[in-house]
Structure formats: structure tokens, C-alpha cells
Amino acid sequence: xxxxxxxxxxxxxxxxxxxxxxxxxxxxxxxxxxxxxxxxxxxxxxxxxxxxxxxxxxxxxxxxxxxxxxxxxxxxxxxxxxxxxxxxxxxxxxxxxxx
Amino acid sequence: xxxxxxxxxxxxxxxxxxxxxxxxxxxxxxxxxxxxxxxxxxxxxxxxxxxxxxxxxxxxxxxxxxxxxxxxxxxxxxxxxxxxxxxxxxxxxxxxxxxxxxxxxxxxxxxxxxxxxxxxxxxxxxxxxxxxxxxxxxxxxxxxxxxxxxxxxxxxxxxxxxxxxxxxxxxxxxxxxxxxxxxxxxxxxxxxxxxxxxxxxxxxxxxxxxxxxxxxxxxxxxxxxxxxxxxxxxxxxxxxxxxxxxxxxxxxxxxxxxxxxxxxxxxxxxxxxxxxxxxxxxxxxxxxxxxxxxxxxxxxxxxxxxxxxxxxxxxxxxxxxxxxxxxxxxxxxxxxxxxxxxxxxxxxxxxxxxxxxxxxxxxxxxxxxxxxxxxxxxxxxxxxxxxxxxxxxxxxxxxxxxxxxxxxxxxxxxxxxxxxxxxxxxxxxxxxxxxxxxxxxxxxxxxxxxxxxxxxxxxxxxxxxxxxxxxxxxxxxxxxxxxxxxxxxxxxxxxxxxxxxxxxxxxxxxxxxxxxx
Numbered sequence: 337x338x339x340x341x342x343x344x345x346x347x348x349x350x351x352x353x354x355x356x357x358x359x360x361x362x363x364x365x366x367x368x369x370x371x372x373x374x375x376x377x378x379x380x381x382x383x384x385x386x387x388x389x390x391x392x393x394x395x396x397x398x399x400x401x402x403x404x405x406x407x408x409x410x411x412x413x414x415x416x417x418x419x420x421x422x423x424x425x426x427x428x429x430x431x432x433x434x435x
Numbered sequence: 436x437x438x439x440x441x442x443x444x445x446x447x448x449x450x451x452x453x454x455x456x457x458x459x460x461x462x463x464x465x466x467x468x469x470x471x472x473x474x475x476x477x478x479x480x481x482x483x484x485x486x487x488x489x490x491x492x493x494x495x496x497x498x499x500x501x502x503x504x505x506x507x508x509x510x511x512x513x514x515x516x517x518x519x520x521x522x523x524x525x526x527x528x529x530x531x532x533x534x535x536x537x538x539x540x541x542x543x544x545x546x547x548x549x550x551x552x553x554x555x556x557x558x559x560x561x562x563x564x565x566x567x568x569x570x571x572x573x574x575x576x577x578x579x580x581x582x583x584x585x586x587x588x589x590x591x592x593x594x595x596x597x598x599x600x601x602x603x604x605x606x607x608x609x610x611x612x613x614x615x616x617x618x619x620x621x622x623x624x625x626x627x628x629x630x631x632x633x634x635x636x637x638x639x640x641x642x643x644x645x646x647x648x649x650x651x652x653x654x655x656x657x658x659x660x661x662x663x664x665x666x667x668x669x670x671x672x673x674x675x676x677x678x679x680x681x682x683x684x685x686x687x688x689x690x691x692x693x694x695x696x697x698x699x700x701x702x703x704x705x706x707x708x709x710x711x712x713x714x715x716x717x718x719x720x721x722x723x724x725x726x727x728x729x730x731x732x733x734x735x736x737x738x739x740x741x742x743x744x745x746x747x748x749x750x751x752x753x754x755x756x757x758x759x760x761x762x763x764x765x766x767x768x769x770x771x772x773x774x775x776x777x778x779x780x781x782x783x784x785x786x787x788x789x790x791x792x793x794x795x796x797x798x799x800x801x802x803x804x805x806x807x808x809x810x811x812x813x814x815x816x817x818x819x820x821x822x823x824x825x826x827x828x829x830x831x832x833x834x835x836x837x838x839x840x841x842x843x844x845x846x847x848x849x850x851x852x853x854x855x856x857x858x859x860x861x862x863x864x865x866x867x868x869x870x871x872x873x874x875x876x877x878x879x880x881x882x883x884x885x886x887x888x889x890x891x892x893x894x895x896x897x898x899x900x901x902x903x904x905x906x907x908x909x910x911x912x913x914x915x916x917x918x919x920x921x922x923x924x925x926x927x928x929x930x931x932x933x934x935x936x937x938x939x940x941x942x943x944x945x946x947x948x949x950x951x952x
Contacts, residue, residue, distance in 0.1 A: 343643075350636055357629050366625050373632035377639050384643035393642060396589055400635060403596045407628055410600045414607055414624050418617040420549040427625070432615050432696075 342383040349376035363415045363425045367408075374404045440503030447501065447508075448490040449516055450584075453577040456483020460570030469563070476569040477531045483573050484524035487580065491517040498951045500586060504649055507586035507723075510947035514792050515583040515715040519708050522799045523576035525922050526704035529807055530568055534916030536610070536817070540564045541698040541810070543610045550613035565608055571601035572704065579708055583715030586723070588638045588648035588673070591716060595634065595680070598712060599627050602705060606697035611817035619696025626679070626689040634676025640669030650724040662728045670725055670732060677720065681713035683769045684743035691754075694762035699818060702758060703806035706765050707799035714772055714795055718788060722779060723950050736773055737873060743770030744880035751887050757809055757820045760887060761802070764846055767884050768798055771861060774877050778864025786867065789948035790860035793941055797845070797853035797933050804926030805842040811835055811913050819910035825891065827900030832912040836895045838927055845930045847888040848881055853933035860941065 349372060356369030378397040385393025419425045444451070460479045467475055491513050498509040533539050537560060544558035546565050578598030585591040607620025642648050644666035645656035657666065675686065682690040694702045725732060747767025754760040775794055778787030812819050812828065812835070819825075829836035845854035858881065862874045900909055915923070933940060 350632075353632070354629075357625070363621060363625065367628070370625070370628045370632055373629075374635065377632065377635045380636070380639040381642065384639065387643070388646040390646060392647065393639075396638075396642070396648070399589060399593060403593060406596065406600060410603055411624055411628065414603060414617070414620045417546060417549075417607060418621050421551060421614060421617065427621065432618055 339383050339387045342379060346376045346379040346383065349373075349379065361426050361428050363418075363427050366427065367411050367415065371404060371408070374400055440505075441501065443499060443501040443508075446494065446497060446499055447506070448494065449487040449513075449520065450577065450580055452490055453483050453487040453520065453573060453580060456480060456486070457570050457573035457577055459483075460573055464567055464570060472566045473531075473564055476566045477527070480527045480569040480573045481524060484520050484527060484576055487576070488517055488520035488524065491520060495947070498949065500651075500951055504651070505587045505590045506581075506584050507650075507719075507951050508584055509951040510949045511718070511788060511792065512584035512715070512950075514944060514947040515711055515795070516580045518711050518792070518796050518799060519576060519579045519583065522707045522711065522803060523572070523579075523704070525800075525803050525925065526700060526708065527569065527572055528918040528922050529700035529703055529803070529810070530572065531918045532700070532810065532916055535810060535813065535913040535919070538610050538817075541610060541700050542568050542605075542608050543613065546608055550617065555613070559610065568605050568608060571605050574598075575601040575605075575704075576708065579712035582712045583719070585716070585719075586650050588641065588650070588653075588720075588724075591720075592631070592635055592638060595631055595676070595716075598709070599631065599680075602701075602709070603627060605701050606693055606705070608701075609696070609698040612696075615696040616698065617696075619693045622696075623689055623693040630676050630679035630686065633672045633679075637669045637672030637674075637676060640665050640672065642669075644669060650719065653724040654727055657725065657727045662731060667728070667731055670728065671735070673720060674717075674732065674735070677713055677717045678739065681710060681717060681769050681772075682766055683739055683773065684746040684766055685739065687743070687746065687766045687769075690766055691759045691762040694765070695756060695758045695820075699758070699806050699810045702762075703803045706761070706802045706806065710765070710769065710772075711795045711799055714776070714791060718776060718779070718791065719950065721776065722788075733777065736777055737870070740770045740773035740777065740873060741876050743767065743773065744877055745770075748880045748883040748887075751884065754887075755822050757822060757825065757891070758806075759820075760822075760891075761805060761809075761846075764884065764888075765802070767880060768846075770880065771858060771877055772798075774865045774870070774873055775861030777870050777873065778861060778866075778868050780868060786860070786945070786948075787864040788950075789941070789944040790857075790864040792948060793937075793944040794857035794861050796940070796944075797857040797930070800926045800929045800933075801842050801845045801852075801854060804923060804930060805839070805846065807919055807922050807926065808835060808839045808842065810919065811915055812910050813913050814910040822891065822894060824910045826894050826898035827909075828895040828912070830900055831909075835912050838923060839895065840892050841927055841930055843888040843892055845934065847885040849885070851931075851934045853930045853937065856934055856937040856941070 353369045353373035381393040544561045544563040581594035603624040609616035679686040751763035775791035845852035848854040848858040
């Protein structure tokens with residue numbers, strides 16, 4: 337079985353996530369795109385764990401999940417606080433700071 | 436089946452101290468009565484930071500790899516840890532200032548109350564403070580101290596998040612101009628998470644290329660098998676993640692917005708401590724893990740350093756807000772620091788490491804001082820950051836103007852201030868490694884940068900006071916309470932002392948300048 341398919345899939349997912357962060361305008365969607373990038377990394381890690389025959393990659397994927405969960409808590413708290421003031425989660429509306 | 440890893444608790448003492456204090460802070464937040472919580476939280480955070488500082492100083496001279504190879508407690512790591520702990524303690528003192536603002540603190544009374552609501556206006560002058568900032572800042576300091584000693588990319592990633600997540604939160608906690616502050620937090624968070632995803636993908640690719648994320652194993656693998664595409668791609672992504680944290684130019688776009696929007700004490704904290712941590716990690720990754728692949732990343736860092744110096748210096752010229760100007764100045768300084776990073780020879784020889792560490796220390800002290808002065812000059816709506824409001828400040832408050840002048844001269848790198856010694860050290864290290872074209876650009880960028888620092892000085896001393904003519908009241912200069920006074924005294928003294936007699940600290944940096952692992 338070729339593992340490279342998984343790597344390619346992970347790279348595609350990572351790219352979709354990265355492009356999504358750059359083009360989407362809703363803070364929640366941008367954040368979901370970041371999560372997609374992290375999960376693409378998880379897939380890469382697990383594939384490499386398989387190909388190198390070590391368990392390190394699987395353990396690292398668990399670490400990444402825990403960190404991503406912590407990031408969700410912090411991120412949603414920040415997005416909530418700005419949403420409650422502005423009634424909008426669009427990052428185009430947050431434009432007081434520029435140049 | 437599993438063996439417990441060897442933990443040297445002595446070598447871990449600084450980290451245990453600071454994380455212990457952070458956990459105690461969380462407990463205090465839960466169980467201590469709200470009325471008397473502020474002084475207790477302040478004490479816990481200060482004890483944690485100062486305890487960590489003292490324990491790193493006691494450990495000086497050690498060099499060992501502990502925690503099953505995950506942490507490298509070596510000279511460079513300890514020097515940077517001590518720098519972070521010391522600067523962190525100064526920043527926490529700035530957090531604690533309550534005499535300046537009639538609204539009692541730079542931090543909001545309750546983050547959960549929507550900005551602009553009636554309840555928010557009621558709380559504007561309340562003595563209540565969201566005291567969670569102290570444990571959060573302590574966790575951030577702990578994360579930074581872990582970051583500079585991590586000998587393993589995974590530990591480095593976890594440390595990166597431990598230092599970043601609290602920073603995202605506390606940059607959204609300003610009491611005044613809350614919309615700006617929240618916007619800064621959202622921007623910092625989204626871009627920070629984006630950058631750490633890149634770091635993580637780099638980690639995964641390096642793991643795939645070498646089968647390990649331990650820095651020494653990566654070095655061994657790159658020596659044995661050379662560098663393949665996978666590893667180089669991984670290295671590039673890792674560097675992107677780290678350069679983002681260090682606010683180096685192509686990855687700097689968050690810096691001005693976040694520095695301007697965040698509460699000024701937090702800006703001081705980020706500008707000083709995050710920079711130390713990020714450069715510590717950059718040095719470790721580049722030299723310990725990828726020292727053998729030096730010629731693949733050297734041109735990249737070379738170019739990024741030039742871009743950073745030019746972008747920082749030129750864009751700072753156009754700024755009208757002091758906080759934003761200092762943000763662009765920090766981007767330029769990141770470029771100068773990269774000059775020092777390039778001044779390190781292939782095997783960690785050369786004076787680049789010592790010079791960079793010294794520069795980080797003096798830059799951190801000066802920056803905290805400069806932001807502390809910014810908190811003093813206020814108008815009815817909080818801090819008066821606009822350049823025009825600083826006109827003629829010297830006539831009204833000669834002492835504040837003199838102290839600010841000292842910090843600005845140090846940032847510009849004028850002799851007899853610490854900034855000059857630091858710049859001289861990094862430039863000399865880079866020239867010794869043959870990077871003289873880079874140093875040429877750096878000197879030109881310094882000259883451009885000197886212009887906008889001197890412009891503020893000229894404005895303070897030789898312009899008519901703001902708001903005098905049209906009957907409007909200009910900004911007032913607040914009388915700082917004990918915490919800010921202490922911070923200003925320490926930073927101003929250090930800025931002068933390290934400019935006139937830098938010898939002992941430079942020697943210390945040189946003795947400390949080695950990596951194990």
C-alpha cells in the first residue's frame with residue numbers, strides 16, 4: 337500500500353485550509369480552516385508514524401489534538417467577545433486598526 | 436514496559452517555579468475573595484517570576500540535557516530564561532499600576548460585559564479588575580522559558596502555544612478603547628493560529644524526513660544522509676512559524692495592529708519577552724538542529740533580515756501614533772537581531788550568539804521602559820499616543836521627556852546608551868562571519884530609523900505645547916505610582932549602565948553562549 341496518497345491528501349487539505357484562511361471573511365470559518373490545517377498535519381504525522389515504523393507520530397497527533405482543543409476555547413472566547421459588541425463575526429468589519 | 440524519564444529537578448527548577456506560581460494564581464482566582472484578590476495575585480505572579488529569575492541565576496554554568504532529551508538546560512537557555520523572567524517581572528509591575536488612570540487600571544473590570552453597554556460604562560471607573568491577567572501572564576512567561584530551552588520540536592510547539600494562548604487573551608483586555616483591544620485580540624489570534632499551523636506542518640515534514648523531532652537526532656540525520664526536499668520544506672515551514680512570533684518583516688502584518696490595540700503594559704510585555712523567546716528558539720532550531728544544513732537557510736535569513744530592517748524603518752517614518760511607531764521599530768529591530776543570528780558560525784562558534792543574547796536583553800529593557808513612559812502621558816480618553824499630543828512635552832514635564840529621550844536614543848543606537856553597545860556587538864559578529872553587505876544595509880536602516888526617533892525628541896523639546904492655542908487642554912502627564920516608578924528607574928539605569936560599562940554583562944553573555952544537545 338502506498339502511503340504517499342495519504343501525504344498528498346494531507347497536503348491538499350492543508351492547502352485548502354490555508355487558502356480558506358486567506359479568502360474567507362467570517363472569523364468562525366477562518367478558524368475552522370485553521371483547524372482543517374491542524375488535522376491535515378495530524379494525518380501527515382500518522383502516515384509518517386506508519387512509514388518510519390515509530391509510534392512518535394501517533395503520540396504527537398494526540399498532543400496536537402489537545403493543543404487544538406485549548407486553542408478552540410481561547411479562540412471562541414475572543415470571537416464571542418467581539419461578536420457580542422458588534423453583532424457580526426466578519427473580520428472585514430473589524431477595521432479600526434490600520435496602516 | 437515504559438521507563439520513567441530521567442528528570443533533573445534542579446535543572447527544571449525555574450520552569451517548576453513559574454508554572455507553580457501560575458497554578459497557584461488560578462487557585463487564588465477561584466477561592467480568594469474578590470475585594471483583596473488584586474494584591475495577592477500580584478504577589479504570586481511576582482514571586483513566581485523573581486523566583487524563576489533567581490533559580491536560573493543559581494543554575495548558571497550548567498549544561499545538561501534532561502527530561503529524556505526533551506529539554507536542554509544550557510548556558511544560552513539559562514541566559515535567555517533569566518532575561519525572560521526578569522523582563523516578565525518588570526512587565527507584571529506595569530500591569531499592577533493603579534495610580535495613573537482615574538479608571539484605576541489598564542485592564543478591564545469584567546471582560547464578559549460587552550463593550551459600550553451601560554454596564555460597561557458603569558464599570559469604567561470601578562476599582563474592580565479582571566485579575567486573571569496575572570496568572571495568564573505567568574503562564575505566558577512559563578511558556579516562553581520552556582520555549583528557549585526545548586530540545587525537541589514537539590515540546591517547542593507545546594511551549595509556543597502555552598506562550599501564545601494567554602497573550603491572545605490578555606491583549607483583548609484593555610479597559611479603554613475596548614473595541615480596538617478586542618479587534619487586536621482577534622487579529623493576533625487568527626494570524627497566530629495560522630502561523631502555528633505552519634510550524635506544526637514543518638514539524639511533521641521534518642519528522643517524516645528524519646524519523647525524529649529531537650533536535651540532536653535531526654542534526655545527526657542531516658549529517659548522515661544530507662538534506663532532502665522533505666526536510667528543507669519542513670525547515671522552511673518551521674522558520675515561517677518562528678519568524679511570525681518574532682515579528683520579522685514579511686510575517687509582521689499583525690504587529691502594528693496588535694501593539695496598538697493591546698493594553699500598553701501588555702504591549703511592553705509582548706515586545707520585550709516574546710521577542711527574546713522567539714529568537715531563542717530560532718537560534719536553537721537553526722544551529723542545533725539544522726547547523727549542518729547552514730548554507731540552505733543562510734540566504735533565506737539574509738534576505739528576510741534585509742526586508743525586515745527596510746520595511747520596519749521606512750514604514751515607521753509614516754506613523755503618527757507612538758505605539759504604532761514603536762511597533763514598526765520592533766520590526767526593524769527584529770531585522771537587526773537576525774544580523775546577529777547570521778553572525779554565528781557553522782558550529783555555533785563566533786560571537787553571534789553572545790551578541791544576539793546581549794541585544795535581546797538591552798532591547799527588552801529599553802522597550803519596556805519606552806512603553807512605560809507611554810502610559811504616563813494621558814488625555815481624557817486614556818493614553819495620548821498621537822505624535823502631535825507629545826509636542827512641547829519637555830516644557831511641562833522635563834523629567835518624563837528626559838527619560839523618554841534616553842529610551843529613544845537607545846532604540847536609535849546612539850553611543851553611551853545600551854542600544855549602541857548591542858548594535859555594535861551584532862554588527863561586529865556579522866562582519867566577522869563575512870556578512871558585511873548585510874551590515875551595510877543595517878547601518879543605513881539604522882540611520883533612517885534614527886530620524887523618526889529623533890523626530891519625537893525634537894517634537895518634545897522644540898515645539899509649541901499641544902492644544903495651547905485653541906483653548907483645548909493638552910495631554911496631562913500622570914504621576915506614576917510605585918510599580919511604574921520602579922520599572923522606569925530600573926530600565927533607565929540599565930539603559931545607561933549597559934551603554935557606558937557593558938563589559939561585565941557582555942562577558943556573562945559570552946560565557947553563557949553555548950548550546951548543548
